[in-house]
Amino acid sequence: MTARGRQDPYPLYAALRAHGPVLHLGSQLIVTSYEQASAVLRDPRMLVADRDMLRRQLGPAYAARPSQALLTDSVLNTNPPDHRRMRQLVSGAFTPRRVAGLRAAIDAQAARLADRLDSGGPVDLIEEFAVPLPLAVICELLGVPESDRAWFRPVAVDFAGAVEYAASAETAKRADDAAAQLRDYLIGLVADRRRSPTDDLTSQLATAAASDSAALSGTELLGNLALLLLAGHETTTNLIGNGVAVLFDHPAAMARLRAAPDLAPAYVEEFLRFDAPVQVTSRVPATAMTVGDAAVDGSVEVTVLLGAANRDPERFAAADTFDPARSDNAPLSFGxxxxxxxxxxxxxxxxxxxxxxxxxxxxxxxxDGAPVRRDRLVLRGYAHLPVRAG
Known part of the structure; x- marks a missing residue:
């Protein structure tokens, strides 16, 4: 996809969908429909690219990519049974009760950051609000000391390039440099938490590793902490930035939400559908099977265009229209x-x-100025979104 296409991929998605719900292109199957995308993501025969697959695909380059190596032993790149074991350990931080218990802290952090927008002049919503809010929340969950978070911020942003398809040389290098720094930092954080545990996720996972046979290995621990940092801030940053930009384009919808804040959950679901913060994922069949009417096997990569599935007119009426009042809204943006x-x-x-x-x-x-989108396909969001608050 060209740089222009990455800025606005939806016309391309529509053009692809016009050729059918799945397209078999050489060793790649492209899935554009909601029904087929949901089926692929839910099918236990569909695997993610794990360590062995990545080593075969990348060859000697695998060892030279710290960003790939760091994430390989995380739940992102692991299949059963290891995936189930890891997920059970990590999911304790994200139970409904634990998440609900964070509301007061998120309220307070968001209010503090909003103070920085109230300058009377132009400010960058991404820099001043959309990045620091989720980053502060995930750092609190992981137990990253507040004194380290200024360092953490640019490292986390650069590390997000690790999951990009066909990343530019510059993006890949920045992701690898960030991964090397992040790995060293996490090794120190884990060692500190093992000496002096606290009530954070790093302490829970690090201390379990010393006694529980089901606990994470050393590389699994580092990989999952790195993944939580990446997923814990980048998706939400993009969700906030994309959502505010959509509201600017839809002033009537903006006024409705301002007048009725309790509509926020419905608006958030529609932001997720209309301009998904995560646009693409992939799977590899564990065995010969069919996807739609296409025969595939382990030699074929199945690329699921989440952004296309979320705009599928067979699933969503007026799919290219932003409508937070739509019923039965179930985007695939989180997989x-x-x-x-x-x-x-x-x-x-x-x-x-x-x-x-x-x-x-x-x-x-x-x-208040021209927004700047990041030149990325997988993680879709803004690098800069200048606004005026007053």
């Missing part, structure tokens, strides 16, 4: 099946807090 995003409930909560706060605190919130 589905065994690899459904662990932090989905937390991301939703942060967004449900952020949008009403921004709109009620700043009744005149408006764009």
């Amino acid at each position: 589905a099946g065994a690899h459904f995003c662990l932090g989905a409930a937390l991301a939703r909560l942060e967004a449900q807090i952020a949008f009403p706060l921004l709109l009620t605190r700043f009744p005149k919130l408006r764009p």
Whole structure:
């Protein structure tokens, strides 16, 4: 996909969908329909690219990519039975009760960050609000000391390039440099928490590793902590930025949410559907099977275009229209099946807090300059979104 296409991929998605719900292109199967995407994501015969697959695909380059190596032993790149074991250990931080218990802390953090927008002049919503809010929340969960978070921030942003398809050389290098720094930092954090455990997820996972046969190995621990950092901030940053930009384009919808903040959950679901923060994922069949009318096997990579599935007119009426009042809204932006995003409930909560706060605190919130999208396909969001709050 060209740089222009990455800025607005939806016309391309529609063109692909016009050729059918799945397209078999050489060693790749492209899935564009909601029905087929959901089926692929939920099918236990569909595997993610694990360590062995990545080593075969990348060859000697695998060892030279710290970002790939760091994530390989996380739930993102692991299949059963290891995936189930890891997920059970990590999911304790994201139970409904634990997430609900974070509401007061998120409210307070969002309010503090909103103070920084109230300068009277133009500010970058991404820099001042959309990045630091979820990053502060995930750092709190992981137990990253507040004094380290200024360092953590650019490292986390660069590390997000690790999951990009066909990343540019510059993006890949920045992701690898960030991964090397992050790995060293996490090794120190884990060692510190084993000496002096606290009530955070790093302590829980690190201390379990010393006594529980089902606990994470050393590389699994580092990989999952790195993944939580990446997924815990990047998706929500994009959700907030994309959502605010959509509201700027739909002033009537913006006014409705400002007048009725309790509509926030429905708006967040429609933001997720209309301009998904995660656009693409992939699977590899464990055995010969069919996807739609296409025969596939382990030699074929199945690329699921989540952004296309969320705009499928067979599933969503007026799919290219932003409509937060639509019923039965179930976007695939957080995936589905065994690899459904662990932090989905937390991301939703942060967004449900952020949008009403921004709109009620700043009744005149408006764009103030040209927004800049990141040149990425998998993680779709803004690098800069200049606004004026007053």
